[in-house]
Amino acid sequence: MGQVLNKLRGKEWRHKQVQAICDRVFDRFKMQTGRANLTFEELYIAVLLVYNDINKRLPGPHFDPPSKDLVQSIMTDCDMNLDGEIDREEFVKFFEQLTAETLNVVSQGLIISMIVAPTVAIATKRATEGVPGVGKVVQKLPTSVYASLVTLAVMWVNSDSS
Structure with a gap:
């Protein structure tokens, strides 16, 4: 139980999770394209991949990926060097902004x-x-x-309703 509470502590745990997801997705695109930065089209595909992982692996309701307009506006906010592309650091910042609410919903469901x-x-x-x-x-x-059985039943009901 202590491990669960430790994971739900907040920003530090979320940052590590987002960092791990971002590293994996960013490295995938870097290997495919051979470039160090992502264009808007590649970024939007990365968003779709991340939301697919979130929906497959994390408990809770289904999360629809954001619209292209929202991705474009957050990309503009996170593009610090104003080159129209996203590097690794900007990519992590982008996903922290984009997934903040999603991770809060997942954390509440786990609690x-x-x-x-x-x-x-x-x-x-x-x-x-x-x-x-x-x-x-x-x-x-x-x-x-008894407590374990009731907890499993609650988790089963929550997974069926989402």
Whole structure:
């Protein structure tokens, strides 16, 4: 549980995650094109790839990639040397701005699934005593097993609804 809390701490963890994703995507384009910078078209393809990874690997709802207009405006803000292309440092800054809200939603979903659900399960274990058939089974289960089952159920319901 401590590892989960450590990961949800905030900006430092998010920065490391964004940095790792950016390095992988930027290196992929650098190898394909042989150039050190990305044009707008390459940047937008990179955005689509990153959002595809986010939707495949991170829990939570489906995130639609941003529009080309939004990508263009953030690119303009992040292009410090005003050459119309994005280098590695500008690329990381670009994605930190672009994915800030997305990572907040994912973090909130993890907090609900990993902290709130087990707490509620433990608090409501006694409430099941009066339920015919179910109450006796729940009371025989160790609290840790019951909390884990409820947490898995919450995560399953959250993944189906997104």
